[in-house]
Amino acid sequence: MGIELAIRLYRRRFAQPLHTAHGPWVWREGLLLRLRDSLGQVGYGEVAPIPWFGSESMAEALAFCQAQGDEWRCGEIPAALPATQFGLESAQADLAGQIARQKPAIPTDSLANAAICGLLPAGETALSVAPQRLAQGHQTLKWKIGVASIADEIRWLDQLMVNLPMNTRLRLDANGGLNLAQAEQWLVACDRINTNSQLATVEHLEQPLPPDQLAAMTALGERYQTAIALDESVATVAQLEKCWQQGWRGVFVVKPAIAGSPQQLEAFCQRHRPRLVFSSAFETAIGRRAALAIAARCSPAPEPALGFGTQGWFADDWDTLTPAELWDRL
Ligand SMILES: O=C(O)CCC(=O)c1ccccc1C(=O)O
């Protein structure tokens, strides 16, 4: 008897919609996978695509998984299905004991918040939530920009900075929603903050321009002091390779859950030793565990902060469940 593949669909509602430059994100949909061998051992995986990041759609992922039938034959998974590659490969790794048995450099359950970037809501609400995140132990925070007017947002940035302790690091994430003039306006504001020795630091400006504008972002990186991080431009391992080949040596944000094959991702990291920031795709505990195991293998020193401050954002209690409990719940 071979390896049995079981599939479950899930749909979770954000407690408050996540606002980005792409608009509000209200529901998170994905697939949970379970492989079971003839001895009854199981391995869990998760397919959590983000179509607006260029991943496959839920329908494409589901169609591929269903087409496998009840048995998983470890066949090739098309490069056009990066979230599915992650889900099936990490389920196999889990079945092989590589995720649970491995003692991760970063403990995956009770991660200290100091090692995790706390996520702030977009807009002015960030000002009242920031003290809560600091009280929870986060020392790095992330704020979505390109959601309200640039004048308002830069004013809120200044108000936010005066109330942050000096050791705090703030990430600004534009989700590709700025034009060149706006990106320059933000970088002027960031450099002004970063040259003020009385203020905390803006760690990076994430994906200021649309994904295809690599040359323009490289030029911005040379003209301003504040670091630029690519995210949407490098959603998959293939895109990471391409941007590396085109000379990008700044920060790469990596979301393992949508990057494609974990093995290929690890190989890219070993080969080039890029500057990495690992980030969540708002996956469940199943994908999170696998993504954090990959992060630990790709960059042994847990620094900079992991972009995994995504727990508690949903209107359910799933974040309190173990992978097996979550599977049984669905
Ligand atoms: O990276 C983080 O700190 C949190 C995760 C995050 O921001 C995110 C989560 C899902 C989809 C896109 C993004 C993003 O970085 O743009």
Ligand SMILES: [Mg+2]
């Ligand atoms: Mg981002």
